Amino acid sequence: DLELSQYFASVNATYERLKALRPPCQACYKTHFEQTMVAKFLAGLSPKYE
DSSP states (O other), rough: OOOHHHHHHHHHHHHHHHHHHOOOOOHHHHHHHHHHHHHHHHTTTTGGGG
C-alpha cells in the first residue's frame, strides 16, 4: 500500500499525462470526450449484443 502522499503523486502524474493527450480546443475536446464515452459504453455491453 502506498502512503497518501505517494498515492497523490501517482494520481497527479497520471492526470498530467492525460491532460497532455487532450485535444487543445474545447470543441475538439467535447468531440473527443463524447467518442470516448461511446467507446466505453460499447465496451461495457453484454456479449449478447455483439
